[in-house]
Amino acid sequence: MAGAPRATIALLSPHHPMTALPLPSPDAQAASAALCRLIAAEIDAAGGWLSFARFMERALYAPGLGYYAGGAHKFGAAGDFVTAPELSPLFAQTLAAQTAQIMALSAPHIVEVGAGSGQLAADLLLELEARAALPESYAILDLSGELRARQQATLAERAPHLAPRVRWLDRLPERFDGLVLANELLDALPVHLVVWGAEEAPEAVFERGVSVESERFVWRDRPASGRLLERAQQLAAETELPTGYLSEIGLAAGDWTAAWAPILGRGALLLIDYGFPRHEFYHPQRSEGTLMCHYRHRAHADPFYLPGLQDITAHVDFTAVVEAGHAAGLDFLGYTTQGVFLLNCGLTEVLARTPYEDRAHYLPLAASAQKLLGPSEMGELFKVMALGKGIENTLLGFAQGDRSATL
Numbered sequence: 474m475a476g477a478p479r480a481t482i483a484l485l486s487p488h489h490p491m492t493a494l495p496l497p498s499p500d501a502q503a504a505s506a507a508l509c510r511l512i513a514a515e516i517d518a519a520g521g522w523l524s525f526a527r528f529m530e531r532a533l534y535a536p537g538l539g540y541y542a543g544g545a546h547k548f549g550a551a552g553d554f555v556t557a558p559e560l561s562p563l564f565a566q567t568l569a570a571q572t573a574q575i576m577a578l579s580a581p582h583i584v585e586v587g588a589g590s591g592q593l594a595a596d597l598l599l600e601l602e603a604r605a606a607l608p609e610s611y612a613i614l615d616l617s618g619e620l621r622a623r624q625q626a627t628l629a630e631r632a633p634h635l636a637p638r639v640r641w642l643d644r645l646p647e648r649f650d651g652l653v654l655a656n657e658l659l660d661a662l663p664v665h666l667v668v669w670g671a672e673e674a675p676e677a678v679f680e681r682g683v684s685v686e687s688e689r690f691v692w693r694d695r696p697a698s699g700r701l702l703e704r705a706q707q708l709a710a711e712t713e714l715p716t717g718y719l720s721e722i723g724l725a726a727g728d729w730t731a732a733w734a735p736i737l738g739r740g741a742l743l744l745i746d747y748g749f750p751r752h753e754f755y756h757p758q759r760s761e762g763t764l765m766c767h768y769r770h771r772a773h774a775d776p777f778y779l780p781g782l783q784d785i786t787a788h789v790d791f792t793a794v795v796e797a798g799h800a801a802g803l804d805f806l807g808y809t810t811q812g813v814f815l816l817n818c819g820l821t822e823v824l825a826r827t828p829y830e831d832r833a834h835y836l837p838l839a840a841s842a843q844k845l846l847g848p849s850e851m852g853e854l855f856k857v858m859a860l861g862k863g864i865e866n867t868l869l870g871f872a873q874g875d876r877s878a879t880l
Contacts, residue, residue, distance in 0.1 A: 495769065497782055508538040508781040513685050521684055522693055525776075526663040526725070528683045532780045533661060534616065540781055541661070542617050556657050557745075557811075557851060558593035561841030565596030567820040571743065571870045572597060573606035575652045578864050579740035581609045582651030584642070587658035588613045591624030594639065595631035602635065608651070614642040645736060653733060653742040659794065660746050660786040662729060664721035666762070667705050668694055669714045678705045681719070683777075690777040700724065712755045720755060720762040721787045727797030730860065734801035741806055741861030741868070742798070747854045748789030750879045755790075763788035791858055792880045798860040806859035807871030808880060812852025814870040815845055 497505070512531050516523045533540045557564040572583065588594050594613060601607050615621055621641055628636040666681035679694040680701060697705055704722050708714070733742055748754065754763070766773050768783035776785050795805055809817075824842050827835045846852040856876075859868055 497779065501782055502779075504538055504543060505779050505781045508532065508535055509690075511535060511538065512683075512690075512780065516683060516685055522682050522695060523684075524680060524682045525666040528690075529663040529776065529785050532776065532785055533663075535781070538781050540784055541620065543619065543781055556589060556593075557845060557855075558596065558656065559590065560844060561838060562596045563820060563823055563838060563842055564815070564845060565593050566600045566823045567815050567818045568593075569597055569600035569604060569606070570818040571814075571868060572652055572654070573601060573604055574866075574869050575741045575743070575861075575864070576606065576608060578866055579652070579861075580650035581607075582612075582649065582740075583608045583610070583654060584612045584614060584646065584649060584651070585654045585656075586614045587655060587661070588615055588624055589620070589657075591627030592631075593654075593656060594624065595628050595635075598628075598635045598638065599632050607635075607638070611639045612642050612646075613639060614645070616643070645732060647736065648738060649733075649736050649740065650738045651740045653737070653740065655742065656745045658746070659723070659726045659729070659744060659789045660748070661784070662723060662725040664723045664725070664764070664787045665701050666764070667697060667701070667720060667722050669705065669709055669718045670716040672716065675716045678702055678709070708751075708755060712752065713757055714755060715757055715760060718755075718757070718760050720759070721764060723787060723790055723793060726789060727793050730794050730798045730803070731801035733860075734798065734803050734862075737803070737862050739863035741859050741864055742803070744794065744858045744860070745811065745855065746789045747851075748791050748856055750876075751790055751792035752879075754788065754792075789856075791856055794858060795860065795880055802862075803860040804862060804864070805877070806861050806864060807868050807875055807877065808856065808858045809871055809874050809876045810853050811855035811857055812846040812848065813874035813876075814857040815852075817870045817872050817874070820846065 508531070512523070512528060515531065531539060534542050536542050576582070585594055594611060598607065598611060613624060615624065625636070628639055668679040668681055670677060671679070678697040680697040681692055681694050683690050684693040685691070701722060701724065704724070708722070730742065764774060764776065764785070764787050766776055766778065766783050766785050768779065791808060795808070799805060820842060824838055827838055829835050844850040857870060859871065
């Protein structure tokens with residue numbers, strides 16, 4: 474595009490703290506540079522400013538170049554982060570109890586949204602088979618061709634006899650009964666960055682976006698407007714935010730949840746992710762927000778570093794999610810921590826299948842159980858929420874220790 478700034482945006486500044494990590498391959502650096510040029514051209518076409526939500530969307534999902542749409546290895550020890558299904562089969566084996574109950578109360582169908590490497594799908598299907606509770610269909614909704622291929626390979630390797638039961642979707646189904654499963658999906662949906670007040674205008678609300686200056690991405694604030702401003706003003710009225718407070722508003726997470734309301738006939742959405750209820754999310758001491766990036770198992774806070782080669786995430790405001798779902802017509806079915814949820818679903822019983830005397834197998838499983846359950850690991854930060862339609866029974870995972878009152 475004529476006039477678009479050349480995004481030779483320095484991918485690896487010698488002063489950047491991340492340069493101590495292994496350098497990406499030349500092909501990966503070239504792909505990131507191409508994505509920088511794409512985003513810079515869009516910024517120019519938009520008049521020199523782009524919302525961070527749009528920047529994050531392009532960085533993660535731009536076809537062929539975004540982090541989740543390109544070829545970077547993301548999950549597991551060789552990737553940038555480890556999810557619960559990658560950590561241990563205990564997660565899926567325990568989750569199977571809740572999965573089986575929801576299917577029994579609705580219909581024997583599963584849609585997993587954002588299935589990562591396919592590890593959860595494979596382990597869950599194997600455990601459901603062992604429990605004589607296999608679904609009639611298991612669909613995966615994932616927009617990444619690279620991830621789809623990896624999911625197919627994982628299923629072919631770990632559960633080849635069950636692989637034909639799995640199909641892939643390109644969009645939300647028109648109607649669905651059964652379980653919608655989303656593990657660490659909402660944190661990867663684009664968020665807006667908002668600044669509440671400034672010294673010269675303490676009542677103002679600004680949206681922090683992205684511009685290009687001296688061939689680098691830079692932050693630029695402008696007055697918030699529209700739906701984002703309305704939400705920001707609502708939050709300011711509900712919480713005590715100091716002047717200059719910076720945080721995220723995840724409109725996309727609520728929109729995604731609400732989109733299932735007209736689709737779901739009888740069944741449940743099971744949402745597993747890291748996050749907080751609103752009063753904790755917008756705590757006065759959390760004044761820099763929750764935005765975080767992951768590259769080669771190193772967490773940092775610079776979303777402009779190697780666009781397309783690193784993950785960009787934000788914690789989930791679970792109060793906003795339940796509000797959006799309820800307003801759209803979904804019933805609230807439960808909310809608790811991952812640790813409590815997995816204990817309710819029988820993780821200790823699943824672990825006990827492996828004899829303690831079999832140290833070679835038991836000790837790694839016990840260590841992974843501690844990571845899944847421990848308050849200082851994943852057990853407290855990660856939450857589980859269920860929303861649905863047509864389900865009257867108490868769900869197994871929320872039978873004890875439900876934290877609905879904190880929302």
